[in-house]
Amino acid sequence: MEKQQINRTDGSIQEERSAKGRRIGYWPLRADCQDASGEGRHGEAESLVFSEEGAVFDGIGSAVTLPVSAETDGSRPFSLALEFQVKDGKGFLPGGLASVYSEERMEGWHLSVLTQAGVTSTQSNWRNLQFGWSTANGEDVWKDWGSPGDGRLVSALCVYGGHLYAGTFDNAIDNRGRVFRLDEAAGTWIDCGHPDESNAVYALAEFKGELYAGTMRYRASGSSIPASPNEEPGGRIFRYKGGREWELLGELPVPDNDSIGAMTVYDDRLIAMSFYPHGVFAYDEHGSCEELGAPGPEGKTRTFNLAPHQGDLYIGCNESGGVYRRKLDEPWTYCGNVPKCSQVYCFSTFHNRLLMGIWNEARMLRYEGGTEWSDYGLMDEELEVMGVSVFNGKLYGGTLPGGFVYRYNGERSWERIAVLEEQDPNIRYRRVWSMAVYSGKLFAGTLPSGKVWSLSRDPLATYDQSLADGWHKAVVTYDRQQLALYVDGQLVSEAVCEDGMIDSESLAGLPVTLGKGPQCHFSGVMREAQLFDGALTAEEITALSQKSEIIE
Numbered sequence: 001m002e003k004q005q006i007n008r009t010d011g012s013i014q015e016e017r018s019a020k021g022r023r024i025g026y027w028p029l030r031a032d033c034q035d036a037s038g039e040g041r042h043g044e045a046e047s048l049v050f051s052e053e054g055a056v057f058d059g060i061g062s063a064v065t066l067p068v069s070a071e072t073d074g075s076r077p078f079s080l081a082l083e084f085q086v087k088d089g090k091g092f093l094p095g096g097l098a099s100v101y102s103e104e105r106m107e108g109w110h111l112s113v114l115t116q117a118g119v120t121s122t123q124s125n126w127r128n129l130q131f132g133w134s135t136a137n138g139e140d141v142w143k144d145w146g147s148p149g150d151g152r153l154v155s156a157l158c159v160y161g162g163h164l165y166a167g168t169f170d171n172a173i174d175n176r177g178r179v180f181r182l183d184e185a186a187g188t189w190i191d192c193g194h195p196d197e198s199n200a201v202y203a204l205a206e207f208k209g210e211l212y213a214g215t216m217r218y219r220a221s222g223s224s225i226p227a228s229p230n231e232e233p234g235g236r237i238f239r240y241k242g243g244r245e246w247e248l249l250g251e252l253p254v255p256d257n258d259s260i261g262a263m264t265v266y267d268d269r270l271i272a273m274s275f276y277p278h279g280v281f282a283y284d285e286h287g288s289c290e291e292l293g294a295p296g297p298e299g300k301t302r303t304f305n306l307a308p309h310q311g312d313l314y315i316g317c318n319e320s321g322g323v324y325r326r327k328l329d330e331p332w333t334y335c336g337n338v339p340k341c342s343q344v345y346c347f348s349t350f351h352n353r354l355l356m357g358i359w360n361e362a363r364m365l366r367y368e369g370g371t372e373w374s375d376y377g378l379m380d381e382e383l384e385v386m387g388v389s390v391f392n393g394k395l396y397g398g399t400l401p402g403g404f405v406y407r408y409n410g411e412r413s414w415e416r417i418a419v420l421e422e423q424d425p426n427i428r429y430r431r432v433w434s435m436a437v438y439s440g441k442l443f444a445g446t447l448p449s450g451k452v453w454s455l456s457r458d459p460l461a462t463y464d465q466s467l468a469d470g471w472h473k474a475v476v477t478y479d480r481q482q483l484a485l486y487v488d489g490q491l492v493s494e495a496v497c498e499d500g501m502i503d504s505e506s507l508a509g510l511p512v513t514l515g516k517g518p519q520c521h522f523s524g525v526m527r528e529a530q531l532f533d534g535a536l537t538a539e540e541i542t543a544l545s546q547k548s549e550i551i552e
């Protein structure tokens with residue numbers, strides 16, 4: 001293979017990077033999953049429908065398992081290219097495009113599209129393409145990004161338009177809820193204004209390419225801290241217009257409306273939930289509103305959070321209400337509860353299964369269908385799980401009252417990896433409330449210091465823009481020194497692989513799987529998958545992305 005020197009993004013010179021990779025697999029995925037490269041690496045399909053457009057993956061069990069390949073275990077450079085179209089409009093997460101990943105050890109690489117809802121009150125990530133490598137050797141490095149606006153709670157974190165946004169409660173400057181945008185290079189927060197006069201921006205979500213904020217009159221007594229002097233009601237949804245400008249989309253049509261408790265996108269609608277009064281509503285981008293009602297025997301149950309999972313909209317309840325689900329044209333259906341759960345605080349999809357986090361013990365549960373939930377482990381003697389996130393192949397949770405962060409190690413075991421709130425006997429509840437994956441890091445927001453922290457660990461290249469509808473071409477390269485992610489021919493992100501970080505022996509014997517990743521199976525259409533045994537150059541990737549034919 002030809003070798004050359006290339007300039008890295010940090011200005012240094014990377015030696016001996018492969019300038020051309022030999023194609024060792026080509027799967028058109030239109031009629032079958034046979035290898036058309038002549039290498040004989042034929043795949044095995046599961047729950048797949050083929051069409052002239054490409055292979056249709058159902059977001060539940062569809063996958064293509066390719067033969068085990070020594071070229072993809074980390075011991076040598078490789079590149080993978082494919083075309084895909086996300087189909088998540090009916091409540092399915094986009095999920096994994098390709099991976100060599102062990103669910104048991106939570107190690108390996110993945111090319112995934114991350115959407116996360118149910119992160120307490122917020123949809124923190126929406127169609128963010130990522131290429132990462134989860135290892136057993138990574139070092140946890142935390143960074144303190146300060147308190148946006150000197151607020152007391154970072155109630156929402158959301159990735160939008162290449163930036164990280166934070167919604168806050170009771171900023172010191174005027175006791176209003178505000179939105180801030182992180183200037184990562186400067187390490188500062190840019191004030192994006194206060195949508196209304198209430199004391200909290202409690203929920204954030206991207207919907208149809210725009211950022212939306214839900215406001216609240218937050219009652220701080222629930223967190224055992226002094227009440228805000230600002231008693232103005234919230235309960236409105238606003239669309240961000242740039243700078244510090246916000247435009248009203250709608251106000252929840254409920255008596256004594258004062259709060260938006262959670263937002264997410266489901267079935268081409270922005271779903272908003274009242275927090276103190278009961279009620280759930282579906283909005284289109286023009287502000288038209290359809291009432292979905294509250295769950296429960298009398299339709300009056302107070303609810304806490306929202307998340308789509310495998311075609312349904314799930315809602316977590318207060319008052320020992322447990323979990324319900326529905327489609328827009330169907331009523332709420334009861335999905336059960338567990339002992340010691342009087343509040344369902346968060347949802348997450350991990351390893352293709354729905355999880356919930358609860359109060360009044362910091363336990364995660366896994367949904368088994370019907371009304372059954374199984375134990376997914378307890379976070380020591382903490383009392384509540386709030387912020388929860390899939391981050392580069394692993395699962396993380398934030399807790400109350402300690403203000404701790406835990407990482408799931410498998411077999412219902414959780415490891416405490418950080419204390420993000422200073423321990424103070426005069427403060428009863430410290431919360432790690434919000435989480436989002438941005439710029440290759442896991443970000444977490446807290447109460448009562450109102451700080452944002454980030455965790456860096458294993459290499460993760462992230463595209464922090466949402467993928468538009470339609471076809472995209474993704475190319476990833478690994479040259480043993482870094483990961484690189486290309487979208488539609490453009491380099492969008494890189495991540496350095498430290499020496500000794502990648503253990504190829506841990507992936508020996510694991511196949512490449514198309515349509516599956518750490519979070520869940522892919523929902524959409526895929527075609528033109530190609531594997532190369534070297535790291536393609538930028539010129540080769542540009543050529544590959546400009547035409548459907550395969551380079552030789």
